[in-house]
Amino acid sequence: MNRKEQIRNAYKLTGGHAGFYDGMMTYSTIPGKAVCRIVWNMDGEKNLRYIEKALSGVPEDFAGRLLEVPVGTGVLTMPVYRELKEVDITCLDYSPDMIAVARQRAVTAGIDNIAFVQGDVGALPFEDESFDIVLSMNGFHAFPDKEAAYRETYRVLKKGGTFCGCFYVQKGNARTDWFIRHLYQPKGFFTAPYETKESLQKRLSAMYEAAEVTAVEGMACFRCTK
Numbered sequence: 001m002n003r004k005e006q007i008r009n010a011y012k013l014t015g016g017h018a019g020f021y022d023g024m025m026t027y028s029t030i031p032g033k034a035v036c037r038i039v040w041n042m043d044g045e046k047n048l049r050y051i052e053k054a055l056s057g058v059p060e061d062f063a064g065r066l067l068e069v070p071v072g073t074g075v076l077t078m079p080v081y082r083e084l085k086e087v088d089i090t091c092l093d094y095s096p097d098m099i100a101v102a103r104q105r106a107v108t109a110g111i112d113n114i115a116f117v118q119g120d121v122g123a124l125p126f127e128d129e130s131f132d133i134v135l136s137m138n139g140f141h142a143f144p145d146k147e148a149a150y151r152e153t154y155r156v157l158k159k160g161g162t163f164c165g166c167f168y169v170q171k172g173n174a175r176t177d178w179f180i181r182h183l184y185q186p187k188g189f190f191t192a193p194y195e196t197k198e199s200l201q202k203r204l205s206a207m208y209e210a211a212e213v214t215a216v217e218g219m220a221c222f223r224c225t226k
């Protein structure tokens with residue numbers, strides 16, 4: 001199964017009963033599609049495009065150690081991990097409830113090369129330079145201490161390793177910015193300050209040997225080499 005199919009099939013791992021969050025992430029339920037279109041100005045094609053870009057730093061034939069932070073419910077990544085048999089996967093999240101859902105999803109998908117850790121991205125419980133890939137999807141706009149998160153994800157990555165993923169950036173879409181400021185932030189889903197695509201490119205280029213940032217509406221996708 002190729003990567004596009006893996007992502008497209010993500011909704012199937014919800015067993016056809018995606019909750020609101022999973023339905024939104026996988027563009028698979030009526031309320032989820034409405035949020036994607038109204039808040040993010042994304043249809044199914046754009047949604048698929050940003051997820052594919054975010055995951056493009058994880059080769060389909062990858063073998064090595066991968067850290068995902070934050071894993072959330074694992075709805076976007078478990079379909080991908082199902083095909084990565086040669087990878088030693090570690091998934092970290094602050095929320096035990098999110099981890100419980102992701103763990104159950106891994107069991108259902110028959111993934112056994114995976115470990116789940118409850119923890120804080122700002123103080124990762126891992127040795128320096130211990131992962132070949134650090135994947136971070138939709139996390140940095142939620143993390144309260146972003147500087148610590150940038151520092152820690154860099155610290156645990158091996159030299160030559162890949163840091164990749166995606167998160168919200170401001171000024172990509174004015175309507176998205178309005179919803180973030182007036183709804184997501186007051187509810188505590190997102191935490192300021194936010195990057196722009198340009199500020200993120202500048203930051204990552206200064207930290208990493210190579211860094212590429214692209215954007216789909218208000219979602220930036222990044223891929224860096226340490």
Ligand SMILES: C[S@@+](CC[C@H](N)C(=O)[O-])C[C@H]1O[C@@H](n2cnc3c(N)ncnc32)[C@H](O)[C@@H]1O
Nearest residue numbers: 070071072093094095098120121137138142143
């Ligand atoms: C929007 S979800 C993204 C989850 C998943 N990567 C996805 O794309 O569906 C954000 C996640 O960040 C986690 N989180 C927030 N602050 C964190 C922290 N300091 N350390 C680790 N995880 C954190 C939350 O528990 C939540 O699961």
